[in-house]
Structures are given as structure tokens and as C-alpha cells.
Amino acid sequence: MHFDGDDVAGVADLFGGLRRSELGDALAELAFRAGGDDDPAAHADAIDDAVADYFLVAADDGDGDDPLLVPGPVAFPKLPEGAADLPHILDVPDREVDRAAAADRLGERLREEARAVAERGDSERAATLLNVTYDAEAWAPLDLDGVRDTLDGA
Numbered sequence: 001m002h003f004d005g006d007d008v009a010g011v012a013d014l015f016g017g018l019r020r021s022e023l024g025d026a027l028a029e030l031a032f033r034a035g036g037d038d039d040p041a042a043h044a045d046a047i048d049d050a051v052a053d054y055f056l057v058a059a060d061d062g063d064g065d066d067p068l069l070v071p072g073p074v075a076f077p078k079l080p081e082g083a084a085d086l087p088h089i090l091d092v093p094d095r096e097v098d099r100a101a102a103a104d105r106l107g108e109r110l111r112e113e114a115r116a117v118a119e120r121g122d123s124e125r126a127a128t129l130l131n132v133t134y135d136a137e138a139w140a141p142l143d144l145d146g147v148r149d150t151l152d153g154a
Contacts, residue, residue, distance in 0.1 A: 001036035003027055003046040005055030009075035011083055016095035017059055017068030023047055026086050033082045054132050059102035070097050073139035103140030114147045118154040126154035
């Protein structure tokens, strides 16, 4: 079973946020119910892609080694078929996320990635990140004008 970024964000949103291992378990459960691969590791790429493409962002909840993943600025979270049953199947508490802390972390990640993209001269990724900055400012109270300046240079 294939999960796109909005699917993965929807599953994380169902709980308010999930740790990477919990999200892998949730996706494996959904895949198993649909006749797919029930190994959480089989869904690591879907999680990695969702993080890389800003469908998910890390939120600091005091456990820096394993942050919560929450829907990010480009996500339109949707629940894959059967996902509504996950809270009854998985032993995961509902969580409240400090959006301000998540926004700070997102802003820093965008600044770092913009610098790296500019150094590489990767104009395709710069264009993608430029769009993400506008979504991010709508998602949280961030000022990313400096990031856009850096990306414009790429």
C-alpha cells in the first residue's frame, strides 16, 4: 500500500503527533488491513519523504531524541481507509503540540536547508523551498524573508 504525504500527515494528525516508530506501526497496521506489508520498516520511505517535503515537521516535546512528527505546512492531512480505527488499535496517547516550538524548529530547518541549497546551486530545490516558505508563514507566525533572499540567490 502506498501512502502519500497527506496520508502520512493525516495519520499523525489523528493523534496530535506521532513519534517515527509509532507512525511506522500505524502505517504498517493500515497496510496489513489492506493486504500489504505489515513491517513498519517497509513504510520508512513514506515517512522520510513526508518529512523531506514538509508534509511532516518535528515538534519538540522534551524528548529530543525522538521528536513528535506533526502535519507540516504543505500538508492537507487526510485519513487513509481504516485510519479512524487506529486510536482503538494502537496504544498511543493523544498529544497536544507546542505549535510555537514546532514553528521555531521549522524556521531553523528552512534556514539551514536554504543555505545548503544555495551553496550547491540547486535551483530546482530552491524553487520548491521558496513555495514552502509561503506555506510555512501561513502555517505559523514566521518571518522567512531572509530565507527567500537566500533562495533567490540560488
